[in-house]
Amino acid sequence: MSLRDIINNALSRWMNGKGPEGDIVLSSRVRLARNLEGTPFPHRMQEEDGNKVLAGVRLAVEKMNNEKKWPKLEFTRLDELSPNEREILVEKHLISPQHATKSRFGAVVLSDDETISIMVNEEDHLRLQVLLPGLKVTEAWELANKLDDGLEQTLDIAYDEKRGYLTACPTNVGTGLRASVMMHLPGLVLTKQIGGLVNAIGQFGLTVRGLYGEGTEAAGNIFQISNQITLGRSEEEIINNLLAVVKQIIQQERQARERLRQEWGEQLSDKIWRSYGILRYAQMITSQEAINLLSNVRLGVDLGLLQGVESTVLNELMVLMRPAYLQKLAGKELSPMERDVRRAKLIRERLKLCEVKD
Amino acid sequence: MSLRDIINNALSRWMNGKGPEGDIVLSSRVRLARNLEGTPFPHRMQEEDGNKVLAGVRLAVEKMNNEKKWPKLEFTRLDELSPNEREILVEKHLISPQHATKSRFGAVVLSDDETISIMVNEEDHLRLQVLLPGLKVTEAWELANKLDDGLEQTLDIAYDEKRGYLTACPTNVGTGLRASVMMHLPGLVLTKQIGGLVNAIGQFGLTVRGLYGEGTEAAGNIFQISNQITLGRSEEEIINNLLAVVKQIIQQERQARERLRQEWGEQLSDKIWRSYGILRYAQMITSQEAINLLSNVRLGVDLGLLQGVESTVLNELMVLMRPAYLQKLAGKELSPMERDVRRAKLIRERLKLCEVKD
Numbered sequence: 244m245s246l247r248d249i250i251n252n253a254l255s256r257w258m259n260g261k262g263p264e265g266d267i268v269l270s271s272r273v274r275l276a277r278n279l280e281g282t283p284f285p286h287r288m289q290e291e292d293g294n295k296v297l298a299g300v301r302l303a304v305e306k307m308n309n310e311k312k313w314p315k316l317e318f319t320r321l322d323e324l325s326p327n328e329r330e331i332l333v334e335k336h337l338i339s340p341q342h343a344t345k346s347r348f349g350a351v352v353l354s355d356d357e358t359i360s361i362m363v364n365e366e367d368h369l370r371l372q373v374l375l376p377g378l379k380v381t382e383a384w385e386l387a388n389k390l391d392d393g394l395e396q397t398l399d400i401a402y403d404e405k406r407g408y409l410t411a412c413p414t415n416v417g418t419g420l421r422a423s424v425m426m427h428l429p430g431l432v433l434t435k436q437i438g439g440l441v442n443a444i445g446q447f448g449l450t451v452r453g454l455y456g457e458g459t460e461a462a463g464n465i466f467q468i469s470n471q472i473t474l475g476r477s478e479e480e481i482i483n484n485l486l487a488v489v490k491q492i493i494q495q496e497r498q499a500r501e502r503l504r505q506e507w508g509e510q511l512s513d514k515i516w517r518s519y520g521i522l523r524y525a526q527m528i529t530s531q532e533a534i535n536l537l538s539n540v541r542l543g544v545d546l547g548l549l550q551g552v553e554s555t556v557l558n559e560l561m562v563l564m565r566p567a568y569l570q571k572l573a574g575k576e577l578s579p580m581e582r583d584v585r586r587a588k589l590i591r592e593r594l595k596l597c598e599v600k601d
Numbered sequence: 602m603s604l605r606d607i608i609n610n611a612l613s614r615w616m617n618g619k620g621p622e623g624d625i626v627l628s629s630r631v632r633l634a635r636n637l638e639g640t641p642f643p644h645r646m647q648e649e650d651g652n653k654v655l656a657g658v659r660l661a662v663e664k665m666n667n668e669k670k671w672p673k674l675e676f677t678r679l680d681e682l683s684p685n686e687r688e689i690l691v692e693k694h695l696i697s698p699q700h701a702t703k704s705r706f707g708a709v710v711l712s713d714d715e716t717i718s719i720m721v722n723e724e725d726h727l728r729l730q731v732l733l734p735g736l737k738v739t740e741a742w743e744l745a746n747k748l749d750d751g752l753e754q755t756l757d758i759a760y761d762e763k764r765g766y767l768t769a770c771p772t773n774v775g776t777g778l779r780a781s782v783m784m785h786l787p788g789l790v791l792t793k794q795i796g797g798l799v800n801a802i803g804q805f806g807l808t809v810r811g812l813y814g815e816g817t818e819a820a821g822n823i824f825q826i827s828n829q830i831t832l833g834r835s836e837e838e839i840i841n842n843l844l845a846v847v848k849q850i851i852q853q854e855r856q857a858r859e860r861l862r863q864e865w866g867e868q869l870s871d872k873i874w875r876s877y878g879i880l881r882y883a884q885m886i887t888s889q890e891a892i893n894l895l896s897n898v899r900l901g902v903d904l905g906l907l908q909g910v911e912s913t914v915l916n917e918l919m920v921l922m923r924p925a926y927l928q929k930l931a932g933k934e935l936s937p938m939e940r941d942v943r944r945a946k947l948i949r950e951r952l953k954l955c956e957v958k959d
Contacts, residue, residue, distance in 0.1 A: 509942050513884035524878030524959065526871035584867055591959070601882065601949070 254559055255335055255357035255374075261554065262377015266545040267493050269425040269465065269558065270376055272336075273383040273482075275391055276410045276419035277369040280399040284411040285347070285364045293348025293364060300363050303397035304352055313390065314354035316361075321349035330567030336374065338362050359390060366411050367419075369394070378489065380422050384482050407474065417474030422482055424489050429464040429542040430499030431492075433507075437466075440492065447488050448472040463534035463561070468492070504546055515543030516601070519552075523594050527583040533564055533590060551599035563589055613693055613715035613732070616916045620735015624903040625851050627783040627823065627916065628734055630694075631741040631840075633749055634768045634777035635727040638757040642769040643705070643722045651706025654726050658719070661755035662710055670751065672712035674719075679707035688925030694732060696720050717748060724769050725777075727752065736847065738780050742840050765832065775832030780840055782847050787822040787900040788857030789850075791865075795824075798850065805846050806830040821892035821919070826850070862904055873901030874959070877910075881952050885941040891922055891948060909957035921947055 262268065278284060279299065282292050297320065304316045321329060321342070329343040338351055342365040352361035362370040371390055373383040394400070401409040408419040415421070431437040441451045450471045453462060468489060470481050503511050518539035522528070528536075541557045543549030562568065564586045570577050573585060620626065636642060637657065640650050655678065662674050679687060679700070687701040696709055700723040710719035720728040729748050731741040752758070759767040766777035773779070789795040799809045808829045811819040826847060828839045861869050876897035880886070886894075899915045901907030920926060922944045928935050931943060 509885050509938075513945070516882040516884050517879050520878035520880075520882030521875050522878075524874040524881070526874050527867050580867075587871070595959075601953075 254562060255337075262375060262379055264378040264493055265376065266554070267426055267428070267496050268378040268489070269427055270336075270374055271378055271380045271383050272372060272374045272423045272425070273380065273387045274373075274421045274423075275369075275371040275387050276367040276408065276415045276421075277371065277391065277394070278401045278409055278411070279368050280401045282368065285366065285368065286411060288348065288364070290348070296364055296368050297348055297350055299398055300350065300352065300361070300369065300394075303394050306397055307393045310393070312393065314356055314359065316352050316354055316359065318350060318352050321346060321351065327567050327570055331571060334562055334565040334567055337372075339365060339370075341365065359386070361390075367415070369398075378424065378486075378493075380424060380482055380486055380489075384420075384422065384478060388478070414471075415473050418476070418478050418481060420473055420478050420481055421469055422485050423467050423469030424485065426466050426468060426489070426492065426496070427464060427538065427541060428466055428492070428496050429538055430496045430503055432464045433503055434499045436495065436499060440495070444468065444488065445471075447484060449485065449488055462531055463538035465534075465538070500542070500546060504548075511546075512543075512548050515539050515546075515548055519543070519549060519594075519599070522590050524591065525587045527580070528587045528590065529583055530564055530566070530586065533586060534561060537561060549599070552594070552597045556593060556597060560590055560593060563593070613695075613920075616734065616913060616920070619912065620733060620737050622736040622851055623734065624912070625784055625786070625854050626736040626847070627785055628694075628732055629736055629738045629741050630730060630732045630781045630783070631738065631745040632731075632779045632781075633727075633729040633745050634725040634766065634773045634779075635729065635749065635752070636759045636767055636769070637726045638759045640726065643724065643726065644769065646706065646722070648706070651722060654722055655706055655708055657756050658708065658710065658721050658727065658752075661752050664755055665751045668751070671748065672714055672717065674710050674712055674717065676708060676710050679704060679709060685925050685928050689929060692920055692923040692925055695730075697723060697728075699723065717744070719748075725773070727756075736782065736844075736851075738782060738840055738844055738847075742778075742780065742836060746836070772829075773831050776834070776836050776839060778831055778836050778839055779827055780843050781825050781827030782843065784824050784826060784847070784850065784854070785822060785896065785899060786824055786850070786854050787896055788854045788861055790819075790822045791861055792857045794853065794857060795819075798853070802826065802846065803829075805842060807843065807846055820889055821896035823892075823896070858900070858904060862906075869904075870901075870906050873897050873904075873906055877901070877907060877952075877957070880948050882949065883945045885938070886945040886948065887941055888922055888924070888944065891944060892919060895919060907957070910952070910955045914951060914955060918948055918951060921951070 279296060282296060301318050304318050307313060308316055329338070332338045332351065333340050333343045335357065337353060337357060337360045339362065342349055342362050346364055348364045350363035352363065353359065358374055360372045360374070362372070371387055373387040373390070375383045403409055407417040410416050410419055428437060431440060444451055448471050449468055452467045453465070468485070470485055473481070518536040522533065522536050522540065537557050537560055540549060540552060541554060544552050544554050544557070566582055569582050569585050569589070577585065637654060640646070640654060659676050662676050665671060666674055687696070690696045690709065691698050691701045693715065695711060695715060695718045697720065700707055700720050704722055706722045708721035710721065711717065716732055718730045718732070720730070729745055731745040731748070733741045761767055765775040768774050768777055786795060789798060802809055806829050807826055810825045810827070811823070826843070828843055876894040880891065880894050880898065895915050895918055898907060898910060899912060902910050902912050902915070924940055927940050927943050927947070935943065
């Protein structure tokens with residue numbers, strides 16, 4: 244599948260599957276920051292340096308494709324894409340918002356199934372990402388590690404015996420590893436335990452964010468848990484520490500959902516079904532409202548209180564209803580109100596395809 | 602009993618029809634206050650007086666039934682009914698809340714189709730009521746007048762050449778006539794013109810109330826317009842004055858709805874369809890919220906923005922969802938929360954029978 248297809252197909256292929264603990268863990272991600280030896284970091288790069296990085300990565304990708312050890316990788320310069328196409332890659336979590344709008348000499352390498360993406364010349368020369376459905380942090384790390392080895396066959400990666408991998412920002416020095424897990428935690432939010440969790444998590448060297456990266460509110464009760472510390476620990480330690488905490492949170496979320504079911508009774512059903520009713524018939528809706536209602540519906544599906552809506556529909560809709568994808572569907576720029584109208588229509592039509600039992 | 606049967610029984614037969622201007626005028630009512638000559642008013646009545654009134658009315662009704670000029674009338678003493686059965690009569694607007702709970706020697710005379718009801722020993726010895734669908738004030742007055750004549754064949758009605766009909770409360774003296782029209786005015790409410798209307802209407806000797814009589818808020822944008830003055834004008838003048846003002850209001854409401862349609866566009870559709878979505882799927886709902894949402898849906902039906910819901914369904918539901926009827930359906934007393942759950946279920950199931958096109 245070409246990049247064009249990836250943009251056209253709203254859904255990353257991995258979204259159709261449900262991974263381990265998929266009722267709570269939406270996805271697992273591992274990202275490695277790497278830089279080329281002897282080349283200035285991107286923010287200090289001259290044109291000649293930028294082109295050198297691009298050429299090097301392109302060559303490395305070609306070689307890796309010849310080996311056929313991975314899904315086919317495709318290299319694309321960002322300036323070949325329209326701003327809206329770049330924005331779609333952001334909405335799919337394949338590149339960062341910064342990379343979409345501010346990178347010089349930027350490129351992206353993507354695998355067919357979108358589990359692998361490499362940002363070129365973002366904050367670092369290379370940001371390797373592996374994204375898998377459900378709780379698969381270890382698998383994601385293993386694949387990222389192999390990918391890293393593959394690139395090193397061609398590229399000379401900056402590494403210091405004492406400090407480890409060198410990165411543009413000191414917070415990434417060492418392993419250059421950021422592992423994260425996207426979790427749907429409506430139970431902990433509704434039972435008001437989430438505040439305590441967010442506070443406690445720092446003690447484990449982890450951090451919590453909302454759905455679309457730093458500074459975003461936790462729309463739709465979706466939280467991203469990731470390691471904060473990259474230095475002084477091995478990759479395995481980082482991964483295992485994250486996994487241990489995430490498993491704890493899963494357990495707490497399960498207990499919270501059970502408590503909700505027992506203590507809220509009809510009120511919980513009411514909240515869930517009203518959310519469904521509004522999504523099913525609203526004629527205009529903001530993405531903020533939609534994501535919160537979708538979160539409620541998803542909880543209902545997970546608890547068996549609302550049957551007939553596949554849980555993957557909700558993952559789909561969360562991507563489909565974002566502004567850039569709506570504009571792509573419309574084939575033109577849309578005002579916020581026009582987007583709200585089209586978003587509502589898209590959600591209505593998608594939910595209409597489900598056979599809901601009420 | 603099927604839901605269909607339950608609904609059929611719950612509804613006054615007149616509700617199934619839609620009268621003139623039925624998109625705005627739900628019903629027209631005429632009420633005549635009458636008292637028997639030489640008998641103390643109900644609040645000063647001894648047992649002997651009360652029984653005399655009951656016996657007299659029972660006799661008059663028998664004679665009238667023999668004449669076969671009207672729908673068959675049935676006489677029932679209120680103490681033969683359970684409190685909940687009396688409450689259902691209140692919810693159907695056939696007797697007043699005061700009559701249901703506080704009357705001594707109370708009775709009610711009802712016609713099969715519930716267009717005619719006579720409260721016996723409420724505030725006055727007799728309160729004749731005719732209730733018709735749509736804008737039919739003149740017809741209601743004519744029927745009430747004939748009914749009055751019919752009763753006078755048997756009963757000696759207190760009448761003073763100068764003051765007209767004598768009544769317990771001086772505000773009814775004269776014609777003893779109260780004519781009222783129940784109007785659905787969402788357009789005037791949403792365009793914020795209703796305040797001006799309520800203020801202006803007093804100048805015409807008319808008054809405005811909410812759905813369930815004095816002191817009630819205008820739930821569901823439903824307003825009752827009635828004459829305030831009963832003395833010094835003929836019955837025809839009172840009826841024609843009310844009719845003229847109501848026709849004005851109908852015109853204003855039509856204009857307001859047209860303005861809404863043009864200026865609100867998608868926002869109006871959104872409001873209407875969200876209301877439908879919540880009613881269609883909520884698992885618990887208060888009568889206040891339900892009536893407001895039903896008002897929105899009704900507006901959508903009237904404007905053709907929501908097709909497949911019969912407008913009579915909404916009249917039906919407004920009666921079906923009231924507390925006493927819900928308790929009758931359940932066959933037991935219900936807590937407010939239990940009522941909210943059963944109300945939501947009833948509304949869901951009724952709306953499920955409609956073939957809504959979306």
